[in-house]
Amino acid sequence: MAELAATADAVLLLVTSMPSTTIVEGAQANLRNIFRGKKIQVEEIDGVDANNKTLRSEMFALSNLRGQYPQVFIRSGGTLKFVGDAEAVKSLNDCEDIPAEVLRDHPHIETFSKVFAAFLPQTSAPPPPPPAPSKRILEGIDNVMPSAHPTHHPSDGANATARGYVILGRHDSWTASPPLTMDINGAPHAVVQEEHDYMVRGLALARLCPTGSLDVVVTCMDGSKVECTIRVQQVH
Known part of the structure; x- marks a missing residue:
């Protein structure tokens, strides 16, 4: 290895701006395409340029390929290392196509990604999975106030003697699709569109939600389902 002045680490491509044959010209173009495809920015050194005479001589001495183009080097920590022609x-x-298990069993095999690992763009970590959608909270009212009218417009399938109800929210809060039914413990209850809110009435919430909270599934008109949790409060 040759000692260089302290400069930034880089891949150096020794080329000639005056190729003697089309073979040399094609080889230089192929190397440029390989590095471009790997998104590695190379620093080209024109061996014909008199300003590069000292560095070119160091490169030839290191590679023992005097007068041959192109050649590839790595500059790391101020030290120059010859990679190859x-x-x-x-x-x-080409060795990148070798199966991973073969490379694992033969660690001496050099590959492009191993030799140029320090210069390959860092692959970004896959984005974390989106958080599970939080359940929509619905307000349940367990109406235990005495009344001469046991219920008020019970929903289909609801208990006509029960006066509990669930508020699903204002009409404009269901932007994707309006709610159609609410499944409670496997039993569907029709959702009623009232003046301002969607409601399910005629529910015995004290029996259905003895703990004050119950998970339900609301089916919308477009067939989509929304997981919700009813939080019950008593009204005396």
Whole structure:
């Protein structure tokens, strides 16, 4: 390895702006395409440029490929390391297709991603799964006040002697699709559209929700289902 002045780590591509043959020209183009495809930014060193004479000489001395183009080097921590010529880098790239289990059993096999690991763009971690949608909270009223009228417009399937009800919310709070039924313990109860809110009436909430809370499923007109939790309060 050759010692270099302290400069940023980089992949160096030694090329010539005056290729002697179309083979050299094609090899340089192939290397550029490989690094571009891997999203690795390379620093090109034109061996014909007199300003690069000292560095070019160091590179030739390191690779023992004097006068040959192109060549690839890695500059890391101020130290220059020879990687290979165009054919060697192509071989590294081809080794990416070797099955992972083969590479695991033969750790000596070099691959492009292993040699150039420090310069490959960091793959972003997959986004975390979206949080589970929180259940919609519905207000349940267990009406235990004495009344000469046992119920007020009970919903279909509701108990005509029960006066508990559930408020599903204002009409405009169900933006995706209006609620159609509310499933309580496997039994569907029709949702009624009243003046301002969607309601389910005629429920014996003290019996249905002895703990004061009950999970239910609301089926909307478009067939979608919304998981909800009824929080019950008594009105005396």
